[in-house]
Amino acid sequence: MNSRSIWKGNLAYLVGGNIPVSIHTATRDNDYHFHQLCKNGHRINYLKFCEVENRALEESEITKAFEVSKDQHIIITKEELEKIKLNSNKEINIKEYVATKDINAIFIEKSYYIIPDVKNAGVPTAFVLLSKALQKNDKVGIATWTYRDKEHVAIIRSYKGGLLMQTLFYNDEIKNLKEIDKSDKRKIKIPTDTLALCDQLIEAKSNGFHIKKYKDSYRIELGKLIDAKVKKQEYVELTDLTLIDSEQNKQTTTEPDIVKQLKDSLKPTDKDDGDSDKK
Secondary structure, eight states, X not given: OOOOOSEEEEEEOSTTOOEEEEEEESOOOOSOOOOOBOTTSOBOOOOOEETTTTEEOOGGGOOEEEEEXXXXXXXXXXXXXXXXXXXXXXXEXXXXXXXXXXXXXXXXXXXXXXXXXXXXXXXXXXXXXXXXHHHHHTEEEXXXXXXXXXXXXXXXXXXXXXXXXXXXXXXXXXXXXXXXXXXXGGGOOOOHHHHHHHHHHHHHTOOOOOGGGOOXXXXXXXXXXXXXXXXXXXXXXXXXXXXXXXXXXXXXXXXXXXXXXXXXXXXXXXXXXXXXXXX
C-alpha cells in the first residue's frame, strides 16, 4: 500500500544545499472504529446545539473562545488567528547535533519517514551522506519544522539507510513527576542480597528486543468477532433502512388519509343521485 505524503519541502543541513523531500507518517492506526446506530439501525448524527437558544447552529454562527475562568471567555476571531499564523518556509532546518543517548524517550511524540524526491535526479548524495554520518557518530540532528500552524522541534536520525524524523514534546508539555508522585523513595533501603537477586532475575529474562512477538490480544479477538459476524451475515444493510422504517410505520400508524379520501370518493353522493335522475 502506497503512503501519501503529508508534507513536501526541503531538508536543510548544508549551506546552499537543500534536499527536496516529502514526509510520510511512519505508523498506522490498526484499531477498529465503530459507527453509532440507534436501536432501529439508523446512523447517529451530532448537531452543534445552543442550549440557551434551544436550536442547532450553522458553522458560520460558531466562533472560538478561550476560557479565562468559570463562565468568562474571550473571543478569538478568524482574522486575529490569521494575523499570527506561522509562515511556513517549507523547510526542515537542522540547527545542531547531539548524542543519541541524550534524547530522553519521554520527549518523543510521533515518527515520520523522510523520503527524498527522486523524480528528477535520483537519491541525492547529501541525503545518504547525512544518514551514514549520523549512524557512524551515533548522533541525531535537532531540527525545526512548521506543520499545521505549529512549529515543531524534532530529531532527525539514521534509520535503515534513510532518515527518520521524530517530533518532540516541548519541555513545558512534560508533566513534573514531583507534582504527581509525592512518595519519598529515599526512605526505602534495599539490602545488597535482595538487589543481587533482582539482578539475577533481570539477567535471566534479558533478551534481544523483538516487537513482533507482542500482540494486541483484544484487537485480535475483536477482529475474530467481526469476521464471525460477517460470515454469518449478521449485519444491517444501511441502504435498506428506509424500507425497514416504512414497515415499522405501517404497524404502528392508522390508515393513511389518502386511502380514506379515495374510499369516500367512490361512495355515491346526493349530487350524483340527482344528476342520474336528470339523465
